Amino acid sequence: MIRALLILLALALPAKAEDLVAGLSQSRISISANFDGSEILIFGAVKRDSPIPEGQLGIIVTVEGPKTPLTVRRKDKQALIWVNSAAVEIDRAPSFYAVNTSGPLEQVLKQTSDMRHSITVRRAIRSVGAPMDIQDPTNFTDALIRIREAQGLYQQNVGAVEIEDQTLFNTSVALPANLVEGDYTSRIYLTREGQVIAEYASSIDVAKVGLERFLFTLAHDQPLAYGLLSLAIAIAAGWGASAVFRYLQG
Numbered sequence: 001m002i003r004a005l006l007i008l009l010a011l012a013l014p015a016k017a018e019d020l021v022a023g024l025s026q027s028r029i030s031i032s033a034n035f036d037g038s039e040i041l042i043f044g045a046v047k048r049d050s051p052i053p054e055g056q057l058g059i060i061v062t063v064e065g066p067k068t069p070l071t072v073r074r075k076d077k078q079a080l081i082w083v084n085s086a087a088v089e090i091d092r093a094p095s096f097y098a099v100n101t102s103g104p105l106e107q108v109l110k111q112t113s114d115m116r117h118s119i120t121v122r123r124a125i126r127s128v129g130a131p132m133d134i135q136d137p138t139n140f141t142d143a144l145i146r147i148r149e150a151q152g153l154y155q156q157n158v159g160a161v162e163i164e165d166q167t168l169f170n171t172s173v174a175l176p177a178n179l180v181e182g183d184y185t186s187r188i189y190l191t192r193e194g195q196v197i198a199e200y201a202s203s204i205d206v207a208k209v210g211l212e213r214f215l216f217t218l219a220h221d222q223p224l225a226y227g228l229l230s231l232a233i234a235i236a237a238g239w240g241a242s243a244v245f246r247y248l249q250g
Contacts, residue, residue, distance in 0.1 A: 019047045020200040022188050029175065029184075029206040037177045042100075042186060043170040044200065052166055058101070058108025058191035059161045060119060063173045063204070065096030065153075066182035067126075072140040088140040092126045095180045096153050100171045102161040110194035117196055119189060121145055121154050152176035181207050 022044025029038050042061050073087045099120060101108050109119060118124050125141055148154040153176065161171040173186075184204040189196050 017048065017050065018053065018190060018192075018198055020188055020190050020198050021045050021047055022200050022202065024186060024202055024204065027202070027204055029179070029204060031179060031181060031206065031208045035177055038175045039172050040175065040186070040204065041170065041172050042188070043168075044188060045168050046166065046190060053192060055193040056103075056107065057163065057166050058103060058189075058194070059163055059169045059171075060102070060108060060189040060191065061098075061100040061161055061171050061173070062119060062124075062187045062189075063096070063098045063175075064094045064124065064185050064187070065206075066180060066184070067092040067094050069093075070144075072144050074140065074143075088137055090125060090141075090144065093144065094121075094124050094154075095182070096175070096184070097121050097124055097148075098155040098157065098173045100155075100157045100160040100173060102159070102163050102169070104158060105156070108191050108194060109189075109196075113191065113194060113196045117189065117199070119187075119196075121156065151178060153178070175206075179206055 022042065025041035025043075026038075029040075040063070042063075046057075070090050070093055071087050072090060099105075105120070114120050114123050122141065122145070125144065145154055152174075155174075157171075157173075161169055163169045184206055186202050186204060188200045190198040
């Protein structure tokens with residue numbers, strides 16, 4: 001059914017040598033108290049108005065979370081303690097970034113196309129520049145990538161995009177439990193010999209719901225009320241535990 005629908009949609013697109021039509025299994029992710037991650041299926045088709053061109057075809061799918069500024073600090077050991085010795089300001093870094101490819105990245109994407117479209121994780125991170133006394137600013141970006149890769153927030157999944165008959169394709173992206181809410185963007189790039197010739201973008205809404213939404217809104221909009229509520233819950237929990245303990249002892 002999905003295959004037939006994609007073919008019909010592809011035929012309906014305006015004439016172009018090669019173009020993309022695609023869809024998502026879900027466009028909204030709800031973060032609840034028991035949210036432990038999710039998975040998005042991304043599928044599509046390549047529409048053509050002429051025979052399949054020569055040259056290696058590639059598909060790259062990215063999912064990007066909201067970008068935020070941050071400071072990456074380096075710790076050095078002085079005497080017996082670790083202290084912050086240097087810092088680099090990052091203007092914009094995705095809170096989540098996944099790159100799925102149909103083949104080895106160096107084969108499906110040339111550096112010139114990566115520079116133009118900012119597809120890889122490193123290109124998606126924008127630094128505002130490092131202080132003159134820092135000789136190795138790229139190490140700070142490398143450290144940020146390593147940390148977020150360990151947290152499942154930055155992913156590079158080579159060969160995760162399946163292509164059928166150089167026309168239909170599909171892949172899936174695993175979203176970890178530690179997502180931040182906001183607008184996420186899925187982008188699909190069609191390449192020939194490593195050059196991007198078409199792209200498609202769609203949005204994904206990630207939002208807290210239920211108790212998570214209530215507590216988040218309360219903490220940000222009414223911090224005093226949130227603090228008093230937290231204190232009241234802590235007191236009630238302590239009193240309840242004490243009462244149970246006394247009951248068991250008696």
